[in-house]
Amino acid sequence: MPVDPTCPVCQTAEIICGKWTLLLIRDLAEGHSRFCELERSLQGISPRTLSLRLRALEEEAIVERHTFAEVPPRVEYALTEKGRALLPLIDHMRSYGERWLGGTCANAADEQLPPVAAVA
Structure with missing residues (x-):
């Protein structure tokens, strides 16, 4: 599929259309998650x-x-403002x-994502 590097739809699709990517963003909408929590919520992902x-x-x-300086080390992932701006797309897909x-x-957690501020 040819991609137009100037097309905003193509640019966005290039980032979010990988397998599992939208589901990962959906799961991170709830807040911080650890790797093992994401692995459990996305059954079947390696x-x-x-x-x-x-x-x-x-x-x-x-x-x-x-990354938290603890023993053992703890790592959490969260959406940035740019990532949270994708949540309305997921709501529309739902x-x-x-x-x-x-x-x-x-x-049940999938049914309601946290409110998202309007994106300009």
Whole structure:
């Protein structure tokens, strides 16, 4: 699929359309999560894939990694402001799926994302 580097839709799709990426953003909408928590919530994702997705989202400044100087070390991931700006897209996808595809969220936490401030 040819990608137009000047098209904002193509640019956004290039970042978020990787397998698991939108589900990872959805799960991080609830706040800080540790790697093992994300791995549990995304049943079927391999640790390598999760690590690659998190790293790619960090590089795009969508996810930030917090490392705590503890023994054993603790690492948490959270959405940045840029990442939270993607949450309305996920809300719209949920609404579309419910209306047109008959889908429902299996996880009660999926039904309500935290409120998102308007993005200019």
